[in-house]
Structure formats: C-alpha cells, structure tokens
Amino acid sequence: MANPSHQIIEKLKKVSTATIATSLFKRGLKNQFIQDISPLKKGKQTMVGAAFTLRYIPAREDLNPITVFKDPKHLQRVAVEKCPKGAVLVIDSRKDARAASAGSILATRLMKRGVSGLVTDGGLRDSAEIADLDFPAYHSRPSAPTNLTLHQAIAINEPIGCGDVAVFPGDFIVGDNDGVMVIPQHLAADVADECLEMTLYEEFVLEKVGNGASVIGLYPLTNNTLKTEFETWKDSNKKIQKS
Incomplete structure (x- = not known):
C-alpha cells in the first residue's frame, strides 16, 4: 500500500467529519459514515490515516481454540505488527460486539508502532485503559470476552465492510468526536x-x-x-x- 500524502493528511486534520460528509454527498457518496460507533474518549486530536484492514468471520470452534494465539502467523497479531506507521487499523467485526475485537495490549502496541488509530464496528475490551492512551480508538461498546469466542481472523488488508461502509485498503479514514468517515483514496486530495x-x-x-x-x-x-x-x-x- 502506497504511503498516503502527508499534505492530504495535514489538511484533513483541520476539518470535521461533518464537513467531509457534505463534500462526499456533493459527489454522490451518501454512505461513508461508519454506523453505530463512537470514540472511546472524546476531545482527542482528529484521527487521520490510510486504512489497513482486518476481517473477521464467525468463529468455528474446532478452528478457533485459545491455542491459536500461539501461532506467530495468527492474522490478528500479524495485522497489529504489519499495520504501517501513520495508517489506521480498521476491523470488520460484523457489527458484533458480544466479543472484543482487541484489547489494551494490542492497542498499546499499535500506538507504540506509530499507527494513527483503531476502528472496529464491534467492541473493545479494556476500554478504560485504551481510552486513556494517547491513541484514538472507536468502537460500538465495551466488550470483555476474547475475540476468539465469536470472531475468527481471516484476512488482512483486503476490502471489508465496517459499520455498513465499504472500506478499501488505502482509503482515507478520518475520525473526530462525531465518528468516522471513509474517503475513497482517489477523491481524498x-x-x-x-x-x-x-x-x-x-x-x-x-x-x-x-x-x-x-x-x-x-x-x-x-x-x-x-x-x-x-x-x-x-x-x-x-x-x-x-x-
């Protein structure tokens, strides 16, 4: 994935998701606001970065025991380690917050790697700890159970659906107190x-x-x-x- 333009990112940091929604509406795009998610903590700097995606499918018990985390190729862990600096990790959790998409350890690792933020249409565990990080994160609600109980990581950096919005790798993701907008890469400038x-x-x-x-x-x-x-x-x- 090509690195997004620093100039575009700096411009998008100065505008609101509401303004972006109007601009995209003028171009015929009405469904770019990720539904039913909110920031874990308001008042943080506007989140901007290119989308790097992780997709979950419903977990199948015989393929998704807790021991799968021992596999160094487990795609949730791989996504955390491969998400580029300055990107936003966007997770397709099928709008199911009954199990967590991630927790504070993975969020902290993303922050330390220079990732710009985390978005899921599911839930996050350790939500209070993530909220206190210097790191924007968006979810539908807190959720304690491990993702393995309901979610099976199946693919990274391919097109996904997140909160009823199509997200393609490289799309520009902008998040503020109101929520998260997805800007198609070719329209971002x-x-x-x-x-x-x-x-x-x-x-x-x-x-x-x-x-x-x-x-x-x-x-x-x-x-x-x-x-x-x-x-x-x-x-x-x-x-x-x-x-």
Missing part, C-alpha cells in the same frame, strides 16, 4: 481542498451568526453581497490555505 475552504466559510458564517445575522442568503451562500464580504474577510484574515 480534492475532498481535502474543498473541506478546507468549506471550513473557512463556516468560520465566517459562525462569526456573522454570532453577531446576529440571518442564515438566509448566508448559509448556503446565495447573496452576492455576502459573497464579496466573504472574499474580503478571507483576505483580511489571511486564512486561505493553498493546495
């Missing part, structure tokens, strides 16, 4: 540029609304006088971010 401009305009709108302005003609911007005012505001605040 354009989306990042547009979202920076959208974010800048929203700052202008908030300033205007905070001073008592009506949203009519302002949000969305249809008033030509306000368009001119926004351009002047951008110049005076020197906030245009070049591509």
Whole structure:
C-alpha cells in the first residue's frame, strides 16, 4: 500500500467529519459514515490515516481454540505488527460486539508502532485503559470476552465492510468526536481542498451568526453581497490555505 500524502493528511486534520460528509454527498457518496460507533474518549486530536484492514468471520470452534494465539502467523497479531506507521487499523467485526475485537495490549502496541488509530464496528475490551492512551480508538461498546469466542481472523488488508461502509485498503479514514468517515483514496486530495475552504466559510458564517445575522442568503451562500464580504474577510484574515 502506497504511503498516503502527508499534505492530504495535514489538511484533513483541520476539518470535521461533518464537513467531509457534505463534500462526499456533493459527489454522490451518501454512505461513508461508519454506523453505530463512537470514540472511546472524546476531545482527542482528529484521527487521520490510510486504512489497513482486518476481517473477521464467525468463529468455528474446532478452528478457533485459545491455542491459536500461539501461532506467530495468527492474522490478528500479524495485522497489529504489519499495520504501517501513520495508517489506521480498521476491523470488520460484523457489527458484533458480544466479543472484543482487541484489547489494551494490542492497542498499546499499535500506538507504540506509530499507527494513527483503531476502528472496529464491534467492541473493545479494556476500554478504560485504551481510552486513556494517547491513541484514538472507536468502537460500538465495551466488550470483555476474547475475540476468539465469536470472531475468527481471516484476512488482512483486503476490502471489508465496517459499520455498513465499504472500506478499501488505502482509503482515507478520518475520525473526530462525531465518528468516522471513509474517503475513497482517489477523491481524498480534492475532498481535502474543498473541506478546507468549506471550513473557512463556516468560520465566517459562525462569526456573522454570532453577531446576529440571518442564515438566509448566508448559509448556503446565495447573496452576492455576502459573497464579496466573504472574499474580503478571507483576505483580511489571511486564512486561505493553498493546495
């Protein structure tokens, strides 16, 4: 998997998942927000990175005893050790949080390896410990049982479904307090540029609304006088971010 552009990542760190959702909606993509997950702890830095995936299928008891963890080729462990620095490990747990997708030891290992975050549509064990790490993590709810009781790791770094969203290796993953968006890799540069401009305009709108302005003609911007005012505001605040 090619390393994602540092420039795109830095831009996406400055925008919200809500803004990204609007930008993707303009392009006809309505289902890029991973459903029914949330950050273990809010207020952390925005998570951005390329997707590196792990897929689980339902566990079959004769193939998934606790002794499989002794195998150095066990795919859950391999995924943790191979997930590239700066990437986000995204786990397809079939939206089943009855058993944990991972726990604090694996999350700590990912953090120490420089991985940018962890996302699962299942649950995480040791959730309080993971929440206290300097490491963004998203799940549906805490779950104590080991993944082996319900989940069998079957593949790494192939297309998966996570929270009803298709995730392809290399897609850009962005997570904030609201949740996680998936940006198709080929759209990421354009989306990042547009979202920076959208974010800048929203700052202008908030300033205007905070001073008592009506949203009519302002949000969305249809008033030509306000368009001119926004351009002047951008110049005076020197906030245009070049591509």
